[in-house]
Amino acid sequence: xxxxxxxILPLGLLLTTSQTALAQSSTAAPQxxxxxxxxxxxxxxAENIQETPVSVVAFGADSLRQANIRDTQDLLIKTPGVFxxxxxxxxxxxxxxxxxxxxxxxxxxxxxxxxxxxxxxxxTGSSIPTYDLSSVQVLxxxxxxxxxRNTTGGAILYxxxxxxxxxxxxxxxxxxxxxxxxxxAALNIPLTSDTLAIRIAGQIQKRDGWTRNIGIGGDPDxxxxxxxxxxxxxxPSAAFRNTVIVDxxxxxxxxxxxxxxxxxxxxxxxxxxxxxxAALVQxxxxxxxxxxxxxxxxxxxxxxxRFGITNRTEFDLSDDITFLNIFGxxxxxxxxxxxxxxxxxxxxxxxxxIPAGLPVTIVGGRQTSDVRQLSDExxxxxxxxxxxxxxxxxxxxxxSKPLGPSGTYIPVxxxxxxxxxxxxxxxxxxxxxALFGNVNYExxxxxxxxxxxxxxxxxIEACVGGGLNNQxxxxxxxxxxxxxxxxxxxxxxxxxxxxTWQLGVDWKASDAIFLYAVTRRGYRAGGINSPTxxxxxxxxQSFAPEKVTDVEVGIRSDFTxxxxxxxxxxxxxxxxxxxxxxxxxGLNTQASCSTTAAGGTNPPKSPDGDCDASNDPSGxxxxxxxGKTRVAGIDLSTRIQPTSxxxxxxxxxxxxxxxxxxxxxxxxxxxxxxxxxxFNLVAKTTVTAGLRWTLPVPRSLAETVVSMDYYxxxxxxxxxxxxxxxxxxNGRLDLNGVGGSNADISFFVRNLFDKxxxxxxxxxxxxxxxxxxxxxxxxTYGVEVRYRFGD
Numbered sequence: 001x002x003x004x005x006x007x008i009l010p011l012g013l014l015l016t017t018s019q020t021a022l023a024q025s026s027t028a029a030p031q032x033x034x035x036x037x038x039x040x041x042x043x044x045x046a047e048n049i050q051e052t053p054v055s056v057v058a059f060g061a062d063s064l065r066q067a068n069i070r071d072t073q074d075l076l077i078k079t080p081g082v083f084x085x086x087x088x089x090x091x092x093x094x095x096x097x098x099x100x101x102x103x104x105x106x107x108x109x110x111x112x113x114x115x116x117x118x119x120x121x122x123x124t125g126s127s128i129p130t131y132d133l134s135s136v137q138v139l140x141x142x143x144x145x146x147x148x149r150n151t152t153g154g155a156i157l158y159x160x161x162x163x164x165x166x167x168x169x170x171x172x173x174x175x176x177x178x179x180x181x182x183x184x185a186a187l188n189i190p191l192t193s194d195t196l197a198i199r200i201a202g203q204i205q206k207r208d209g210w211t212r213n214i215g216i217g218g219d220p221d222x223x224x225x226x227x228x229x230x231x232x233x234x235x236p237s238a239a240f241r242n243t244v245i246v247d248x249x250x251x252x253x254x255x256x257x258x259x260x261x262x263x264x265x266x267x268x269x270x271x272x273x274x275x276x277x278a279a280l281v282q283x284x285x286x287x288x289x290x291x292x293x294x295x296x297x298x299x300x301x302x303x304x305x306r307f308g309i310t311n312r313t314e315f316d317l318s319d320d321i322t323f324l325n326i327f328g329x330x331x332x333x334x335x336x337x338x339x340x341x342x343x344x345x346x347x348x349x350x351x352x353x354i355p356a357g358l359p360v361t362i363v364g365g366r367q368t369s370d371v372r373q374l375s376d377e378x379x380x381x382x383x384x385x386x387x388x389x390x391x392x393x394x395x396x397x398x399x400s401k402p403l404g405p406s407g408t409y410i411p412v413x414x415x416x417x418x419x420x421x422x423x424x425x426x427x428x429x430x431x432x433x434a435l436f437g438n439v440n441y442e443x444x445x446x447x448x449x450x451x452x453x454x455x456x457x458x459x460i461e462a463c464v465g466g467g468l469n470n471q472x473x474x475x476x477x478x479x480x481x482x483x484x485x486x487x488x489x490x491x492x493x494x495x496x497x498x499x500t501w502q503l504g505v506d507w508k509a510s511d512a513i514f515l516y517a518v519t520r521r522g523y524r525a526g527g528i529n530s531p532t533x534x535x536x537x538x539x540x541q542s543f544a545p546e547k548v549t550d551v552e553v554g555i556r557s558d559f560t561x562x563x564x565x566x567x568x569x570x571x572x573x574x575x576x577x578x579x580x581x582x583x584x585x586g587l588n589t590q591a592s593c594s595t596t597a598a599g600g601t602n603p604p605k606s607p608d609g610d611c612d613a614s615n616d617p618s619g620x621x622x623x624x625x626x627g628k629t630r631v632a633g634i635d636l637s638t639r640i641q642p643t644s645x646x647x648x649x650x651x652x653x654x655x656x657x658x659x660x661x662x663x664x665x666x667x668x669x670x671x672x673x674x675x676x677x678x679f680n681l682v683a684k685t686t687v688t689a690g691l692r693w694t695l696p697v698p699r700s701l702a703e704t705v706v707s708m709d710y711y712x713x714x715x716x717x718x719x720x721x722x723x724x725x726x727x728x729x730n731g732r733l734d735l736n737g738v739g740g741s742n743a744d745i746s747f748f749v750r751n752l753f754d755k756x757x758x759x760x761x762x763x764x765x766x767x768x769x770x771x772x773x774x775x776x777x778x779x780t781y782g783v784e785v786r787y788r789f790g791d
Contacts, residue, residue: 040137041157044147044379044392050556053450053506053516055140055571055635057651061161064133066692066707068730068748070182070205072114072127073759075156077711077728079138080686081635081653091251091304091334092367093127094760096681097140098575099631099657100153100548107428107462108543108581108623109524111153113143117160117245117310118377119328120149122400124369125304128158129227129249132186132201135159140635141552141573142522145436145452145502148377148396152522152548152577162243163197163233165190168790176748176782180207180223188790195235202228210778211257211292215344217299220257221777226250239316247308255302257294258762260286260342261721262771270769272592272605273413274352275360279770282343291756291775296339298364305333321382330373333404335472340365340762342772345416353591354415362770363763364411365619366423368472370404388442396434402427405472407530410619412588412768423467424618425486426530427476431459446508450518457497458525458545464532465489466614488615490532494542498523514556522548524581530618535608536667537622543581544625550575567639574632576660582626582678584664584671585719586767589613603670604767620765624668626677628660645694652687671767673720681760685714702735702745719764721771726757728776746784754779 040049040058049058057079059069067078072093076084083096093114094102100111102123114121116128130136137157144150167190174182186201204226209219229247263270263279270276282295309329316322341362350356381392406428411421436454443449463479465486474486482489504518526545533541554571587607594600594611601609607616633655641647659676662669669675689710697704709730716723729752735745759776 040135041159044381045390050558050567050569051506051508051514052556053504053518053554055552055554055573057138057637059136061134064130064136065746066705066732066734067690067709068732068750069130069136071130074130075136075138077709077730078688078690080637080651080688081140081633081655082138083681083683083686083713083716091125091127091302091336094681095154095156097138097154098573098633099577099629099655099679099682100151101681107426107530108527109458111151111524112155113149113151114156114158115148116158116247116308117328118147118157118312118326119308119310119330119375120398122330122332122371122373124367124371125306125332125334127304129203129225130158131184131203131227132161132229133158134161140571141550141575142500142502142520142548144434144456144500144522145438145454146392147379147394149398149432150434150454150456150498150500150523152524152546160229160231160245160247161186161199161201163188163199163231165194165197166791168788170786170788172784172786174782174784176780178208178210178780180780180782181205182784197233199231199233200229202226209254209257210780211259211294211775213254213257213294213296215294215296215339217296217301218254220254220294220296220300220338222253224251224253241314243310243312245308245310245312247306247310249304249306251302251304253302255300255336255338256774258338258340258342258772259291259294259775260770260772261758264766264769264771266769268767268769269413269588269590270362272352272590273354273360274348274350274356275346275354275362275413276769277349277351278346279343279362282346286342292778294339294342295344297344297361298337298339300336300338302336302338303334304336305331307331317380318382320384321380324377324379324381326375326377328373328375330375331371331403332373333370335366335368337366337409338364340410340772341768341770342762343770354413358418359416361411361414361416363413363768364409365762366409366472368408369406370402371400371406372403373398373400375399385441390440391438393437394435396432396436398430398432400428400430402429402476404476405474406476407467407472408618409470409472411470412613412620413591420470422487422614423470423472423474424531425463425465425467425472425474425479425489426618427463427479428528429461432525433457448506450502450504450506452502454500455497456500456523456525457495459493459495460525460527461491461493462528462530463489463491464528464530466531488532492528492532492541494526494528496526496545498545498547512557512559515554517551517553519549519551522550527581527623529622531615533608533617534612534615535610537587537608537617540622540624543623544579546577546579546581546625548575548577563643565639565641567637569635569637571635572632573634574630577629577631579625580627580629580677581623582664583621583623583680583719584626584668585619585621586671586765587617587622588620588767589616603667607671620768622668624664627663629677629679630658630660632656632658645696647692648690649692650687650689652685655682655684657682657684673766678717678719680718681716683713683716685712687712699737700740702738705734705736707732707734718761718773720766721761721764721773723758723761723773726755726776728755728757729753742788744786744788746786747782748784749779749781751777751779
């Protein structure tokens with residue numbers, strides 16, 4: 001592992017700072033700054049984070065507030081080893097852990113799944129509002145033998161604050177630059193003393209765009225969302241508990257700003273169409289303006305609606321056996337449209353296939369999705385043999401289907417008013433079933449062996465075809481019936497199944513040391529490309545499942561040196577991946593394509609050989625099984641608490657990536673930047689560090705706490721584009737209990753030094769001739785006032 005040889009110096013640095021993984025959990029509320037007794041539910045049972053045989057990072061309600069975590073993307077700065085990008089838009093979050101993520105484009109099973117209230121989120125539009133949460137837990141490595149869906153990279157668990165039998169709540173308001181306004185409140189009402197309680201929480205956020213648009217449409221990078229959640233807890237007896245959660249979210253904004261970052265020398269799509277010189281002029285103008293001013297040629301929008309129902313029923317069958325059922329309903333509607341290329345309309349100069357003087361749109365993008373997801377998970381768990389054996393058996397079912405227009409409109413090198421692309425429909429229906437079981441046996445005092453097994457059956461069906469125009473108007477039923485409103489519709493199916501497992505051993509060697517080792521087999525389903533492919537691409541209509549076998553070992557340690565409390569954790573790991581699912585981009589029919597000229601249909605002029613752009617892969621991207629890889633690395637975290645009022649914490653993840661073999665057919669290899677399996681959205685090095693200091697100010701005035709957070713990410717590849725390394729610093733001053741009251745006042749700043757950095761790419765294909773991407777947030781600052789009330 002040549003990428004891990006330099007760990008000695010980082011280890012020394014980490015030992016002088018401390019750990020990111022410490023925070024309150026969903027089931028326990030330890031005092032902030034405590035170095036132990038932090039409870040997590042990563043394995044569907046409450047256990048101390050320092051005695052959990054899995055790499056996990058956890059945040060409680062107070063930690064989320066102190067770290068300024070207001071949305072899914074904010075998790076990044078406190079979680080090393082996790083990269084987060086919007087897959088086409090910020091509402092369509094895409095987590096990457098240990099080299100595993102959802103594909104940059106197309107329909108693929110995610111390598112990392114988000115759960116809200118123990119229900120898996122839909123693949124598209126999976127961003128989760130982070131208001132009134134009790135806990136967020138980040139699990140790394142293959143998952144599936146204990147709960148939910150199977151994944152190869154990890155899981156993000158969001159737990160909303162549950163109702164209880166105390167009257168109380170809070171109200172919070174915040175104001176910041178860019179006219180950022182936030183209102184948030186929660187109210188907990190016990191309807192009886194110990195049987196029935198409800199909790200209602202909501203949030204409204206508005207913000208002007210932090211990027212100015214001098215072209216068509218409004219200013220992007222804005223926010224205009226509202227969310228509400230209601231929960232009911234019913235406990236008619238000590239043995240029966242039922243919780244119902246209903247939540248709704250709506251965001252209607254301009255969306256993210258796609259910024260032109262580079263124009264590449266030919267040959268490429270720009271040179272073939274005679275638009276390279278005009279693109280270079282726009283690149284110079286963009287660089288002169290800076291990344292916070294764009295010139296869009298479309299009236300962009302981002303519209304998202306999410307509605308969910310969760311029902312969790314827990315019943316104690318006996319003192320040793322519990323039955324659990326988790327039902328979830330999710331309806332997600334997402335529609336966003338943007339100037340993907342970051343360019344205004346260009347004028348061809350006649351040096352290519354397009355005559356001089358004609359207007360040209362390089363590439364735009366719209367994605368529409370309307371999906372209903374039903375899921376149900378049943379578990380029966382218990383203990384035996386004098387509580388030395390813990391066992392669990394379960395079943396999982398998921399049914400996802402489209403209810404309205406779904407697909408993409410991606411115009412590539414069109415002539416506005418003369419030519420246009422058609423909306424590409426992709427109606428994906430998915431069913432996943434699984435049986436799983438897990439046993440944990442204490443073979444000696446403090447020494448446990450753990451075995452988990454899962455069998456999963458996946459079926460995917462896709463009705464794909466092209467529209468008659470650029471508007472999303474066709475229903476799933478019309479596609480299936482081959483109606484006149486859709487061209488070349490077809491139904492494609494694929495199925496897969498897999499046996500996955502985990503085998504581990506852990507040992508509580510002493511009060512201060514916990515050791516573990518685990519090996520796992522992970523799996524994620526195959527899928528279907530769209531639309532109906534032809535010619536050379538016909539064999540790639542579907543792609544096969546991806547599998548991983550990994551090994552992870554770990555140490556958790558707590559100790560003291562005098563009055564100083566110390567903690568150090570390390571988890572080295574290595575995973576071997578087969579049939580790696582990779583997106584290949586740039587498969588667009590070029591204007592120079594010819595069915596009569598010699599070599600006129602060769603790649604990259606034509607991806608399939610027919611010069612028909614209507615059956616090109618959606619978005620010019622094809623998902624294929626590219627070969628074998630190996631991902632090795634280490635997760636580190638440490639904490640130093642010199643006094644009860646001062647703590648330092650830090651964490652880091654270092655990765656060593658290797659392409660073991662490439663199986664991409666020769667016909668597609670010309671679209672690869674290098675002849676090896678690419679790693680997308682993977683930072684080889686991520687580092688976090690934090691400080692929390694309670695100042696010596698009389699409590700009668702306020703508990704005065706200073707928090708600082710630092711984050712570093714090394715460079716990241718996204719298709720052919722490389723996102724450069726960057727560093728961020730956030731700060732916060734909390735005045736809690738001002739004047740002995742229940743009021744808290746906070747001052748915060750994010751991106752203190754106003755770093756300009758690419759957070760994710762948008763157009764990353766060298767074949768088109770341009771790169772574009774989304775920049776991270778600029779420096780933002782503001783004040784927050786919170787009032788707590790109740791028992």
